[in-house]
Amino acid sequence: MILKKIKSTLALALTCLLFSSSCSSFFDGVNIIVTLKEEVQPIATLQIMDAVTGEVPNNLTLTLSGADKSSIVNFNGGKNFNVNEQGIITFAIQHSSENVERVDFDVTVNANGYVSSSLHISFYGEEINSYVLGLVHPDNTPEGVYATAPQIENSSDGITANTVISASPEQAPETTAYIQIAEGTQVFAQNGNQIEGDLEVKLVYFDPTSEEALRAFPGGLEVYANIDNNEPEAGVFTSAGLVNITMESGGKSVKTFSESILVDIEINSEIYNPEEGRTIREGDEIPYWSMSTSTNQWELEGTTVVELNSQSGKLYARMEVDHLSYWNLDWFSSANCTQNSRVIINLNNLPEGYYPCGLENTETGLIFRYAWKYLKDGDAITFYNTPQSMNVRLHVFENGVCNRNSMAISEEFAICGEVNKVLNLNATTSTPDVVNFDLKAECIDNPDISARPNTPIYFKSSDCRYWQYLGYMYNGKMTTSQLVIGKTYEFWTVYSDVFTYLVPSSNIEYVYQYAESPCNSN
Known part of the structure; x- marks a missing residue:
């Protein structure tokens, strides 16, 4: 058996959390923590990071919405949805005597300087899932994402000159996006008040042929869409391009315009048109959508026709935009399967x-x-x-x-x-190493008292700057093929601080021990 003393801040709270039968009298809050731990059922973990650096953005705020948001709690049963130092949070629901068939909710994430993003989470009563949300910073975008942040002159009479803005003014990608604002266009806040003063514009374009760009696609390609102002419908997007547009002046955010602005998105000629069963052509129709800031659902705004730019030789589609949000060219495939595979x-x-x-x-x-x-x-x-x-x-x-x-x-x-x-x-590759974990926590002064935790586990290796989900451990046991025997990793669980460990073999018996433990039987 491999024994390891972990000297970290997990000692008192973790030990008592694990050994509720003997620790309940040692400090305030233990009974509550243990009770909540017993009453919650984890359903998902979410990891938030900078889409390029992998670092956790400062001042993250998470807002929950959707059908079952009132049922969602954190791992300790509370309603504070804050990420830890690794940018990770675990969502749960209260245990019920009835089997949970499905839980749906949305998470909106904001951070200073970053483009807002969101995610839809579904739980079908089976094993928990883990999600990764990469936030885009306009000053350092991932591959396939292009951004610009110019200033334009604006007064009480509106925009002072006809303005064209490209998402990639200093680059020449295969496709990009443009916005056109007519002279005299007035801009208004959410409350309807006109905004005067020069505007800082941020235009971010996501290339749908780039895997990195699609990872940063808000909510992913599986979506809930409002098509005819009816109940939102689940489905899958096939994207031809996405933009995010924001404008502000003196801390006031623009929401609407006195007249629509034009958004042109260039389209890669290899984009697949699922309605026609072939690659896209001039004359094809594409629905276009905006994302509701209140529901995080896509709303159908209209249909546009693919045109050919005679000067550049590129295909493009134009949208008339009357408010600011994410705007998206997408074909929608309804999730209307009646016989699940x-x-x-x-x-x-x-x-x-x-x-x-x-x-x-x-x-x-x-x-x-x-x-x-x-x-x-x-x-x-x-x-x-x-x-x-x-x-x-x-x-x-x-x-x-x-x-x-x-x-x-x-x-x-x-x-x-x-x-x-x-x-x-x-x-398609060689057979990976198999590592079986057997994790136990025990008091050094009373090894007969032990516990086997249920917890998600994350790991980080020296050749990867990101924390990665390893799996969910039930009763202290888990099998994984994501580790290499003989390699050293950092590990993190809900209960512990980060600890470093060399994976010595395919079968690991790992024991937490505490020299000064409050877990005395009495």
């Missing part, structure tokens, strides 16, 4: 364990859904909330953030209507 996993030479996975739309070649799954030979996976007609492939990645190389890819299958189909995962 259920597949039986055949791992072949892939070992059992937690893996980051993704679903690839075979028509576009893009990953539209990411999830961490525990894969076991012969186990069944059910795909929920899917379009009626879409063929996909299941990818198993080496890890979730730093290296999304596929270590195994399934054959193509229909995401709707398949029942008990055997899905073969064909390895």
Whole structure:
């Protein structure tokens, strides 16, 4: 057995949290923490980072909305939704005697200097999932994201001159976006008051052919959309381009205009048009959408026609924009499947364990859904909330953030209507190491008192600057294939500070010990 003394601030609170039967009298709050721990069911973890550096932005604020927001609590059962030093938060619901079939809510994230973003989280009563949200800073954007922040003159009479702004004025990407504002256009705040004074404009363009840009796509490609002012409808976007536009003057944010501004988005000629079943052409129609700042749902604003710019030779589509938010060119595939596909996993030479996975739309070649799954030979996976007609492939990645190389890819299958189909995962790389964790916490003065925690675990290696989700440990046990035997990692759990550990073999028995423990039986 490998014993390790962890000298950190986890001692008192962690020990008493784990050993509730003997610690309840030692300091205020223990009973509450233990009670809440017993009453909550974790459903998701969220990691927030700078999309380029991986660092945690300062002054993060999280706002919850959506159908089940009132049911959501943090890991300790409270309503304070703050990330830790690693930028991680665990969402949970109160335990219930009834089986939870589904939970839906949205998270909006803001940070000083960053473009606001959001995420929809769904829980189907099975294993918890882990999400990563990369925030974009206009001064340092990821690959495929272009931004500019010019100032334009504005007075009580409106914009002082006809203005054209490019998202990439000093670069020449294959595609970009432009906004056109007519002279005399007046700008107004959310309350309807006119804003006078020069404007700082931020225009951010997301290239839908870039994987890095799509990772920063607000909410991802699985969306809830309001099409006819009815109930929001779940579905999947196929994007032809996305922009975020903000304007402010003296701390006052612009919301609307006296007349619409024009937004032109150039379109890569290789973009797939799912309605026509081919790549995009001049004359094709594309719906365009704006994101509601109050609901984080996409609202259909109209349809535009693809045109050809005779000077540049590039395809583009124009939107008439009367308010500021995210604006998006997208075809929408409704999640109207009535027979969820259920597949039986055949791992072949892939070992059992937690893996980051993704679903690839075979028509576009893009990953539209990411999830961490525990894969076991012969186990069944059910795909929920899917379009009626879409063929996909299941990818198993080496890890979730730093290296999304596929270590195994399934054959193509229909995401709707398949029942008990055997899905073969064909390895594309060498077989990874398998590491089995057996984690126990005990008091050094009374080793008979011990506990095996339930907790999400994150790790960081020397060759990756990001914290990455390793998996969820139940009763102190977990199997993973994301670690390399003989390599040193940093680990973090809900209960502990960061600790460094060398993975010595495929079977690890790891024991927390405390020389000065309050866990005395009495």
